[in-house]
Amino acid sequence: MSESLANPLLPAPYRVLRNQRNTHDVFTLDVEPVKKGNSPLFSPGQFNMLYIFGKGDAAISISGDPTKEQPLRHTIRRAGVVTQALEQVKPGGVLGIRGPFGVPWPVKEAEGQDVLLVAGGIGLAPLRPAMYTLLANRDKYGRIALFYGARTPEDLLYLSDLEQWRGRFDLQVCVSVDTAKRNWMGDVGVVTKLIAKASFDPSNTVALVCGPEIMMRFSVQELKKNEIKSGNIFLSMERNMKCAVGFCGHCQYGPHFICKDGPVFRYDQVQSLLGKREV
Amino acid sequence: MELLEKILVQHPFLKDLEQKYVQLMVGCASNVRFDSGTFIYREGDEANYFYILRAGKVALEIHDGGRETITIETLGEGDVLGWAWLVPPYRRHADAQALELTRAIALDGKCLRDKCRDDHNLGYELMMRIVPLITHQLQATQLQLMDVYGVKK
Amino acid sequence: MISKNESFSDALSAEKKVVFVAKKDLPALFDSLWTNGFRILGPTLGEGAIVYEELNGVGDLPIGWTDEQEGATYRLKKRDDEALFGYNVGPHTWKKFLFPPKHRLWSAEASTNGLEITEEKQVIQKFAFIGVRACELKAILIQDKVFLGGEHVDPVYHARREDALLIAVNCTQAGKTCFCVSMDAGPRAESGFDLCLTEVLKEGEHYFIVEIGSAQGAEIMANVPHSNETREAEKAIQTITAKTAKQMGRVMDTENIQSLLQDNFDHPRWDDVASRCLTCANCTMACPTCFCSTVEDVTDITGDHAERWRQWDSCFTLDFTYMNHGHARTSAQSRYRQWMTHKLSAWFDQFGTSGCVGCGRCITWCPVAIDITEEVSAIRENQTAAKPTSS
Numbered sequence: 001m002s003e004s005l006a007n008p009l010l011p012a013p014y015r016v017l018r019n020q021r022n023t024h025d026v027f028t029l030d031v032e033p034v035k036k037g038n039s040p041l042f043s044p045g046q047f048n049m050l051y052i053f054g055k056g057d058a059a060i061s062i063s064g065d066p067t068k069e070q071p072l073r074h075t076i077r078r079a080g081v082v083t084q085a086l087e088q089v090k091p092g093g094v095l096g097i098r099g100p101f102g103v104p105w106p107v108k109e110a111e112g113q114d115v116l117l118v119a120g121g122i123g124l125a126p127l128r129p130a131m132y133t134l135l136a137n138r139d140k141y142g143r144i145a146l147f148y149g150a151r152t153p154e155d156l157l158y159l160s161d162l163e164q165w166r167g168r169f170d171l172q173v174c175v176s177v178d179t180a181k182r183n184w185m186g187d188v189g190v191v192t193k194l195i196a197k198a199s200f201d202p203s204n205t206v207a208l209v210c211g212p213e214i215m216m217r218f219s220v221q222e223l224k225k226n227e228i229k230s231g232n233i234f235l236s237m238e239r240n241m242k243c244a245v246g247f248c249g250h251c252q253y254g255p256h257f258i259c260k261d262g263p264v265f266r267y268d269q270v271q272s273l274l275g276k277r278e279v
Numbered sequence: 280m281e282l283l284e285k286i287l288v289q290h291p292f293l294k295d296l297e298q299k300y301v302q303l304m305v306g307c308a309s310n311v312r313f314d315s316g317t318f319i320y321r322e323g324d325e326a327n328y329f330y331i332l333r334a335g336k337v338a339l340e341i342h343d344g345g346r347e348t349i350t351i352e353t354l355g356e357g358d359v360l361g362w363a364w365l366v367p368p369y370r371r372h373a374d375a376q377a378l379e380l381t382r383a384i385a386l387d388g389k390c391l392r393d394k395c396r397d398d399h400n401l402g403y404e405l406m407m408r409i410v411p412l413i414t415h416q417l418q419a420t421q422l423q424l425m426d427v428y429g430v431k432k
Numbered sequence: 433m434i435s436k437n438e439s440f441s442d443a444l445s446a447e448k449k450v451v452f453v454a455k456k457d458l459p460a461l462f463d464s465l466w467t468n469g470f471r472i473l474g475p476t477l478g479e480g481a482i483v484y485e486e487l488n489g490v491g492d493l494p495i496g497w498t499d500e501q502e503g504a505t506y507r508l509k510k511r512d513d514e515a516l517f518g519y520n521v522g523p524h525t526w527k528k529f530l531f532p533p534k535h536r537l538w539s540a541e542a543s544t545n546g547l548e549i550t551e552e553k554q555v556i557q558k559f560a561f562i563g564v565r566a567c568e569l570k571a572i573l574i575q576d577k578v579f580l581g582g583e584h585v586d587p588v589y590h591a592r593r594e595d596a597l598l599i600a601v602n603c604t605q606a607g608k609t610c611f612c613v614s615m616d617a618g619p620r621a622e623s624g625f626d627l628c629l630t631e632v633l634k635e636g637e638h639y640f641i642v643e644i645g646s647a648q649g650a651e652i653m654a655n656v657p658h659s660n661e662t663r664e665a666e667k668a669i670q671t672i673t674a675k676t677a678k679q680m681g682r683v684m685d686t687e688n689i690q691s692l693l694q695d696n697f698d699h700p701r702w703d704d705v706a707s708r709c710l711t712c713a714n715c716t717m718a719c720p721t722c723f724c725s726t727v728e729d730v731t732d733i734t735g736d737h738a739e740r741w742r743q744w745d746s747c748f749t750l751d752f753t754y755m756n757h758g759h760a761r762t763s764a765q766s767r768y769r770q771w772m773t774h775k776l777s778a779w780f781d782q783f784g785t786s787g788c789v790g791c792g793r794c795i796t797w798c799p800v801a802i803d804i805t806e807e808v809s810a811i812r813e814n815q816t817a818a819k820p821t822s823s
Contacts, residue, residue: 008584008743009537013547031484034546053542054731054738079756094547096540121428151428176532178423180350185378187348188338190419197357212427212757218418239760242727245584248745249724250752254694255781260582276697278766 008245011051011096014039016089017071022157025078026122027087028063030071034094039072041100044107044129045208045236045264048099049244050074050086058082059241059259061126062100067136072097073126075157101244103264105130106234108207114142116198116228118219120149120191120211124157126263127210128237131165138170142205145172145198147189149215152177153184172198191215192222202227208264210236217274220267233267254279283308286384290331292359292408300401301380303394304384307387313337313377319360324371327389332356340374352419362409364388416419447678449650450665451658453629455516455638458490462656470560470597473529475522481506482522484529487562494519501607501681501792503801514638517563517631520607521791525720526561527575530592533741537588537727542736554591562599564625566618566641567610567789569600571720573624577783578723588742597648600625602673608681609792611805617789620673627652630669641665682792684805686776687811689786692812693777697769701810705766708800713746715794715802716771721779721787724752747771772807 014031021027029050032039042048042062049057064073078087089095107130115134117119119127127146134144146165150156156175166173174194176187187194192215205228209219216235223233239251239258251258254273256265272278284305287293311330313319319330319337321369330337342348351373351383354360363371365388395402453461465472472487475494482494498505498519511518541548564572572593579589600621603610612618621628622776626649630641643660644650716722726745731738745752748767753760761767779787788804 007587009587010551011538011549013549015546051729053547054729054735056729057727096547096549149428151426155428176353178426178428182340182348182350184350186353187336187355188353190422193415193419194354197355214422214425215427218422238755240755242725243549245582246582247579247586247723248726249747250726250745251440252747252770252778255778257782272694278761278763 005087008098010059011049011098013094014072014097016091016093016095017239018091019089022075023155025077026155026157027078028073028075029086029089029095030064030073031095031097032071034105042066042072043100043104044133045105046100046102047126047244047263048072048074048097049241050076050082051096051098052082052085052089053096055085055093056082057098058086059244061236061263063125063128065132066129067132075122075128077122077134096113098244101259103260103262105264107133107207107209110134111115111137111140112142112204113232114200114205115144116195116200116205116207117144117146118191118195118207118209118211118221118223119146119162120215120219121151121155122149122157123209123215123236124148127208128158130208131161135165135168137169144170145200146174147191147194147198148173148175149194149211150175150177151179153180153186157219174198178257190218192218192279195219195222195226200226203229205232206234207233209233213238213274217260220274230268230271231266234264235267235270236263237265237270238263251265283310283384286333287331289368291357292331300404302392303401304386304391307390307394309387310383310403311383311385313381313383315377315379315381317377319375319377319381320371321374322371326371327387328385328386329359329361329364329388330383332360333382333384335383336378337381338378340376340378342374348374351423352416359412361388362413364392365405365409368375376428433748445650449644451642451644451660452665453640453642453658455640457641457657460656461652462487462490465562465597466650467655468652469558470559472560473526474562475517475519477508479523480508482508482519484522484526484561485561490516493517493563496624498605501609501796503609503795503803504797504799505801506796508811510618513633515604515633517601518604518609520603520605521565521568521711521793522686523558523718523793523797525718525793526564526572527723529559529561529574530575530591530596531579531586531589531723531725531744534741535588537740537742540738540740540763551587554587556591556595558595558597559592560597560599561602564598564600564621565603565791566600567612567615567791568720569598569621569624569787570615570617571791572598573746574721574779574783574785574787574789575723576784578721581783585631597652597673598627599649600628600645602628602669604631604672606676606679606681607792607796609683609795609803610680610790611682611792612790613677613680614682614686614805615786615788615790617791620669622664624648627651630672632668632672641669643669647731666725676788681693682795682803682805684788684790684808686786689808690777690780692815693773695816696811697773699811699815701814702765704810705768705802705807708802709722709748709764709768710800711748711764711767712799713748714797714799715804716746717744717750718793718797719775720789720791720793721775722746726752747774764792768802772804775804776808 013034041135047061060074063075244246246257246260338350339352434677476492493516579586603619628643775787
C-alpha cells in the first residue's frame with residue numbers, strides 16, 4: 001500500500017528565482033522545483049506551506065497566474081519569524097514547499113454569472129489567480145468587478161496589474177484606501193462602500209471575498225444588502241496552520257478544518273460562526 | 280426647475296418623499312459646479328448647505344498644524360455631502376475639496392432647518408434620511424480606525 | 433495489507449470463532465506473538481499506576497492489582513484474587529504507540545547549492561497490543577479515521593497501525609468514572625480486534641474465553657493450547673459484560689448532543705467551568721482520541737542540519753490558535769468550549785462519529801475533577817438557545 005502514499009508532511013526543495021518587493025512589508029517570491037519538472041498545478045485560492053531552513057513553515061496563498069506556464073508565485077507579508085526570514089531569501093536560495101492544499105475559489109462554477117472580487121490588504125494575493133482565470137476566459141462570465149481596499153496608497157499591491165485591469169473596458173476596478181495624504185487622487189473610505197456603486201445582477205452574481213475577518217464580515221453585510229444570495233458569497237478564512245492536511249487540529253473553526261475544508265468557504269457554511277467571539 | 284426636480288426625485292436620498300416636500304426641496308435647491316481644487320467648504324464654516332453629488336469627486340480632509348493633510352473619505356456620484364447643517368452649532372468639521380470637476384445640487388439647509396421647525400413631519404422625513412448616512416459613516420470610520428489591514432505591533 | 437480506502441476494521445472482520453485458554457497457557461500466547469515477530473505492549477505497574485509499556489512476559493501484567501478512580505483521583509489497590517486484567521483504564525492510551533508523543537518527521541541538510549530534505553524512515557517492529565478495552569478499541573478506530581480516512585495519510589501513524597495486532601480484553605468491572613455504555617463504546621468489544629479475551633475467575637478456575645476476530649488472530653492462536661469447547665461461551669461473555677455495564681460510574685445523555693453544544697455557544701456554564709479549569713491540558717493528553725499536534729523546527733550548532741519534530745499539542749494552550757494578528761482563543765471559556773464541543777459535536781461533522789468513547793480518563797486525570805458528563809448535563813438542563821414552546 002505504501003507505494004502510492006505521498007508523504008504530505010515532507011517538503012520538496014524549490015529554488016528562488018526572484019524576490020521582488022511590492023510594498024514596505026510585502027514581497028513576492030518566484031520559485032521552481034529544484035528537481036527538474038514543472039511546478040505542480042494549482043487552482044485559484046489554494047495555498048502552499050513554505051519552509052525556510054531551520055525556522056519553520058508559513059501557509060502562503062499562491063498568487064501567480066494558473067493559466068500560464070510560469071514559476072510558482074507567492075506574495076507574502078512580513079509578519080512573523082518565518083516570513084521575516086523568507087523576505088531575506090536571495091535568488092538561488094532554496095526553500096521547502098508542501099502543497100498545493102485547500103479548497104479553491106469556485107471560478108468554474110461561476111461561469112455564466114457576474115463576478116465580484118472583494119479584496120482587503122494582502123487578501124488580493126489569493127484573489128489574483130481567480131482574476132487571471134476569469135480574464136483568460138472572459139467571454140464565459142458576465143460583468144466582472146474588483147473592489148480592493150488597502151491601508152494607504154503605499155500599501156497597494158500589484159500596481160501594474162491594477163493599471164492594466166483598469167484599462168480594460170470589460171472590467172470594473174474600484175480601489176479605496178483607509179487613509180491617504182493629499183497627493184492621492186483615488187478613493188478614500190472603506191472598501192465595502194464601493195460595492196453599492198457597482199452594477200451587477202444580484203440574482204446572478206458570485207462574490208469572492210478575501211481580507212481580514214472583520215472586513216469580510218462587513219463586506220458580506222454590504223453584499224447581502226445588495227441582495228446577493230448567501231450561497232453565492234465565498235470567503236477565504238485564516239487560522240493557525242501547522243500540517244495543512246487536517247492532522248494537527250490547529251486550524252479548526254467550528255466543525256471545519258480551514259486547511260482541508262477551506263480556506264474558501266461558502267458564506268452559509270460559516271455564517272453562524274462569523275460573528276462569534278473566540279470560535 | 281423641472282430638471283432639478285427630475286434629478287432630485289431619482290436620487291435615493293429623496294426616495295418615497297411626499298410630493299409636497301419634494302416641491303419644497305426643489306424650492307431650496309440650485310445647481311452648482313466646483314472646479315478641481317476648489318474648497319466647497321472649510322472646517323469651521325457655517326454649514327448652510329448640503330450637496331447631492333451628481334458627478335466628480337470630493338475629498339473630506341483634516342489638517343493638523345504642521346502635519347500633512349489627511350484625506351479621511353472621498354465622495355462621488357450619488358453621495359450626499361455634509362450633514363452639519365442639521366445639527367447645532369451648524370459648523371463644518373472638515374474641509375471638503377473638489378478633487379476633479381464636480382457637479383452637484385446644493386440644498387439650502389438653513390432654509391430647510393426653518394421649515395423643519397415649522398413642520399415636524401418634514402423634520403422626521405429628513406432625519407430618517409440623514410441619520411443612516413451618519414450611521415454608515417460612523418461604521419466606516421470605526422473600521423478605518425481599526426486599521427484592519429495593518430500588522431499587529 | 434490494507435489499502436487506503438479500506439478501513440482496518442473491515443479487514444479484521446473475518447470469521448468469528450471462540451475458544452478457551454487456561455491461565456497457565458497464556459505464556460504460549462506471548463510466545464506465539466514473539467515467534468510471529470511482534471513486540472508485545474500492554475498493561476504493567478509503573479509510575480504508581482497501571483501503564484502501557486513493553487511486556488517481557490505474563491508476569492509483567494498487573495496481576496492481582498486494581499485501581500480506584502474518581503474525579504481527580506486514582507489509587508492502585510491490591511485485589512483479593514490473581515486477576516490479570518482486573519483494573520480499569522489508566523493514564524496511558526495506545527495512541528502513545530501509534531502516534532508517539534514526540535517524533536522526528538524529517539531532517540534537512542543545508543548545502544552550498546541547496547537543501548536536502550530526508551524523510552524519517554518508519555522502521556517499526558510490529559506491535560501487538562494486549563489488553564485493549566472496548567472503549568480503547570473504538571478510540572483506535574476513531575483515530576484511524578483522522579489519520580488514515582481522509583485524502584492524505586499520516587505516514588507515522590500508518591506505519592505503526594498497519595501491522596498492529598489488537599488483543600482486546602472485555603471489562604469485567606467498571607470504574608467510577610466510566611461511561612462507555614452512554615457512548616455506545618463498551619463494555620464489550622464487538623469488532624475491530626484480532627483477538628478478544630474475557631477473563632473468568634470462578635470456583636477456583638482461571639481461564640480466558642478467546643474470541644478470534646481475524647485470520648491473523650487465528651494464526652496466532654494456532655500455537656496456543658486451547659479447548660474448542662465453545663458451549664456457553666457467548667452466554668458467559670454476555671453475563672460478565674452485562675454486569676460491568678450496570679456498574680458504570682457515570683452517565684452521559686447524548687440525545688441531540690451535536691446540536692445541543694452548537695446551539696449553546698454562549699451558555700453561562702462555559703464561564704462556570706472556566707472558573708475551575710486550569711487549562712493544564714491533562715484531559716487532552718489522557719484522551720485516547722485527541723490527536724492535535726504541533727511541530728518544532730530545530731537546528732544543530734553548525735547551522736547546517738535541521739530537523740522537524742512533531743509532538744502532541746493541546747487546544748487548551750494559548751499558542752494553539754496563534755496568528756500574526758493575535759490568538760483566536762484567549763479565554764479559558766473558549767478553550768474548554770472548543771475541546772468539549774469538538775469532542776462531542778464537531779467530531780460528527782468531521783469524522784461521522786463522536787470523539788468521546790466514555791473511558792473517563794479526562795475526569796480521573798483532571799486535577800480539579802471537571803466532569804464532562806456533568807458539564808453536558810448542566811448545559812442540557814438550562815439551555816440558552818431559544819426553543820419554540822407551545823405554552
